[in-house]
Amino acid sequence: MRVLMTSWGSRGDVEPLVGLAMALRELGAEARISAPPDEELAASLERAGVPLVPLGPTVHSVVAGPKPPTGEDALKLAPALVAARFETLTPAAEGCDVLLATGLLPAGARDVAEKLGIPYVYAAFHIFGHPSRHFPPGARPGTPSPAGETDIRTLWRQDAERVNALYGGALNTHRAAIGLPPVDDVRGHVFTDRPWLAADATLCPSEGMTDAELVQTGAWIRPDDRPLPDELEKFLKAGPPPVYVGFGSMAAHAPKDIARVAVEAVRARGRRILLGRGWAGLTSIDDAGDCFVVGEVNQQALFRRVAAVVHHGGAGTTTTASLAGAPQVVVPRIADQPYWAARVAELGIGVAHQDPTPTVESLSAALTTVLTVETRERAKVVSGKIRTDGATVAAKMLFDLVKPA
Template sequence: MRVLLSTYGSRGDVEPLVALAGRLIERGADVRVCAPPDEDFARRLAAVDVPFVPVGPSARELTKAAPPASSLPQRAAELIADQFAALPAAAEGCDVLVATGMMPTVAGALSVGELVGVRSVYVAFQKVTLPSPHHAPLAYPGRPHPAGVTDNRKLWDVDRESLNVLFGPGLNASRAKHGLSAVDDVREYVVGKRPWLATDPVLDPWQPWDGLDVVQTGAWTRPDERPLPAGLEEFLAAGEPPVYVGFGSMPMHAAADVAEVAIAAARAHGRRVVLKRGWAGLSLTGDDVFTVDEVNHQALFPRTAAVVHHGGAGTTTTAARSGTPQVVVPQGADQPYWAARVAELGLGAAHDGPVPTTESLTTALGTALQSRARAAEVAPTVRTDGAAAAAKLLLST
């Protein structure tokens, strides 16, 4: 079977497809991945021998640019057009298309699947993008939830309107150019009736309801056997477990201040720091600070006292599986949701807001450091077979 995996977004949108691709290849499938043209994505896919088809502009550069919310419809239209430009050739001869990532690019990818006649599956990496009376939707830039409205069904009606306003014109313009009929409801077109949810049921429990037949596979993670750098091994061995600080693909425009605040908070608890540069380029020197670029989180997190991060689904899941307490400093999108889940499960602390102060982060870190027993208790319940389960299901249907 030939499978096309399509995404557009940050590392957290690409890495799960690396895991799924590996499991599909183990089962004899021919796999290729469409993703943003960033070098780190290309390297990651090359490392597992998966053909890579670059689509659209650099996700890193787009994130760093942080254009105003008013330009979102135009940006969405351009990203959708990029899907139509690149995916038809990539989908040639494929039996199934798996689409995930940003909502407008998923709509574009699914439209290409429709255009070329390929069976398609939509996958979400957090339940809050799937409509349900049991939880509220995310709010989009420039379109906050109406004040005073708390009924989830009404909020999902607002979500439908927002998606149609923001992404409908661009989607339908590209569809018309390729002879496809207009889509009246963007969310319904993308989500359909049987979406997949690639998250862990303990961390992100889906509550069934009549509106959707959700297939929850577990999170898609690939066992990482890469050794830690020699210098990092020496740093870890030279003292007590440090605090890991990293914000992944978040730009963190006040990066220098964030690094200083995080290190000050760790020092307040007598802890050293492993600082990940990430897309924000975090960097600070000191005998008690070790700075890393790409590193094996699965190997590193169990050897740390706590993990301070932005709240991406992948980092949250990896930290939970390692049994390491977390402090989530959410920057946007689904990250406040993951922060809340960490706090609700007793796995650490949810920082209030995206910009920590030394005082606020010191307090949050103190809470997390006291959560080790609970984090260790939950760790064995987090599934490790999500990608394998998804590959088996995909190839059997």
């Protein structure tokens, strides 16, 4: 069996596909991934031995400017990505048995699969974004809902209209070019009636939470056995477990002055600091020996050795920290991150710092809670409930999907 997977997004949108590709390979299938050509993503796929088919522009070039992307930027990016998917995925999917898509709304992927006559699967890493009677849609570029509108069904209908405005014109133009009829509900078309949910059921319970018939596989965790760098090992062994602070691919979205705030807040609790450089470029504020800056490392190994993890609340980071049993302070920035922050708090494994701009005082107060024995013990209990076989479950489901009737 040959599988093409595609995603346009940062590391958190691509790494789970690498985990799934490795699980497929264990079962004898071939898998390739079409994703943005960012250097760190390309290096990650190469390390795993998974072929990369470059798709669209780099994510870094779009999101890592001095200011966050604007609505106007999104109106240009959406049709460009639709065109890129038709152009890139059509030849890449030739000879494949199934096409799986995730990441930033992958309009165009299902249409390529439809033209080639192969099954299509849409997968998400959270429930955020799926129509629901329990919560409203998140922000999306386009005409905003009227001020004061509170009816959830109306808000979701207006969200579908914004999706159509972003993607509909380009999608239907490209569908017509390959002889396919137009689509009038792009969001529903992309999501399908039975989208897959690649998230752990303990961290992200889904039953009855959305209108869709979600198929929950568990999180797609990529095995990582890389040793930690020698200098990092020396730092870890030189004192008590430090507090890790990192905001991943958040660049312009990272909290203002977060490195200084974090260092001072952690020091106020008498702890050492590990700063994850990330796209925000976090660096130490002085030459004191209690602070160490790391780049891209094996977080699965690192998080087992820290006192707590302060992060932005991406699905991948939340899952990795939870699996490691590390207490968390989540400072959500965009999209699904407030959801993960809320779940961390609900589970008692950390604190949701909902104010997007932490102060030394507020972050220090959050750390006071997460550095307690009670929070650490609860984090260890929850860690034991998280399943690690989600990628294998999904790989077997893909095999079942393409079995002859």
